[in-house]
Amino acid sequence: MPGLIIAPRARIFHGHEWVYATEVKKTFGDPQPGDVITLKDFRDRPMGTAIYNPASQIVARRFSRRRQDLDLDFFTRRISQALLLRQTAGVDERLCRLVWSESDGLPGVIVDRYGDHLVLQTLTLAMDMRKDLIRDALVAVIEPKSILLRNDSPVRKAEGMEPLIEIIHGENPGPFTVRANDLDFEVDLFDGQKTGLYLDQLQSHAEVAKFAKGKRVLDCFTNQGGFALACAKAGAAKVTAVDISASACDATRRNAELNGLEIEVIEHNVFDFLKHATPDYDLIILDPPSFTRNKKTLMDAMRGYKEIHLRSLKLLDKGGIMASFCCSHHASRELFVENIVDASVDAKKALRLLANHGQRPDHPVVLSIPETEYLKGVTVEVMAGR
Secondary structure (H helix, E strand, O other), X not given: OOEEEEOOOOHHHHOOOEEEHHHXXXXXXXOOOOOEEEEEOOOXXXXXXXXXXXXXXXXXXXXXXXXOXXXXXXXXXXXXXXXXXXXXXXXXXXXXXXXXXXXXXXXXXXXXXXXXXXEEEEOOHHHHHOHHHHHHHHHHHHOOOEEEEEEOOOHHHHOOOOXXXXXXXXXXXXXXXXXXXXXXXXXXXXXXXXXXXXXXXXHHXXXXXXXXXXXXXXXXXXXXXXXXXXXXXXXXXXXXXXXXXXXXXXXHHHHHHHOOOOOEEEEOOHHHHHHHOOOOOOEEEEOOOOOXXXXXXXXXXXXXXXXXXXXXXXXXXXXXXXXXXXXXOOOOHHHHHHHHHHHHHHHOOOEEEEEEEEOOOOOOXXXXXXXXXXXXXXXXXXXXXX
16 A cells, blocks of 8 residues: 655644645655555554545545545444434434544545435545445435535635535435424525534524523624524524625525514624624624634734624623634634633723533544634623623
8 A cells, every 4th residue: 555654743643633745754655646545654653544635735634543445334334433423422413413524534524414415525535536435325324315515615625626516316405494492494405505504503502592581682694593593582682683695694584484583684794783883782692704714814813803802892781791603723712712802801891701612512523633623602791890
């Protein structure tokens, strides 16, 4: 089997599963893009099996610490293990992220489950070359009615792959309804945003809604109205949802109608909305898309977070609550909380932590791979008399 000899002090020696181009000491056996390769240390000792793509900055991603091939048995076994993890974690196995890349030993493979329908993403070249095997394993384990290959992620560009969306099993189900947190949501896996709902936030929707009863709620970057609907269901006095996307606003209105809930939906740029809003809110929720996808733009992203935090805090009186979320792994929880503190200092308001939030257990975290933990959030209260 062809492979790589890894240079000393590479991060893989500290538990990470990625090998960067700068960490390769030598290539042997003429590995080709998408090949399964062996990894060896600088003393020629085996380190396991990886997938290879010299076109990517991450040239190798280890998926096993022993010799292993990517065949149907392998994919069936790993997908079965992923399903078992969701079953034991207590999440709804019929509405969850079924496979989460390295966290389930399948680097670059993401599978979201919406009842009888699956959405598959293959974000690494080797896994994309084996998408038929992955499809067959999913059919064997889950027996879905349809599988949508939704390869429109910009991450694929780093692997030298073009975007693609197609049905690879069954037929396009069109829009249909799923139930989460005792609420109905319409999802359109083929034409909707992302892969439907933000499954990683379903737990946070319920956690934040606990503070909403009797409150005037502002849900910023509402997407399909997850937080807004949960707060309205929990007994909020009034709920306003804001998003710049017309399709997201339309989806929120449809979901509110599905559940018989009254929500004011405003199509607007959130930054401008917060700048000109009046202080008519008791609970403000900030769940923006990632402001950065790399370290180079991290500080620019943090300035964006600082702006929405400061403007939100200025709208809140004593006892007011702000729930804010960040979905970029480049921003640590510590940096994110520091950003909120800086905004509170400028707003001349002291904040008390009410709750910490993170991604659902169906998005498991590998401790040695910080990239697998990306979502963080806090709910804070403006303290009185400070």
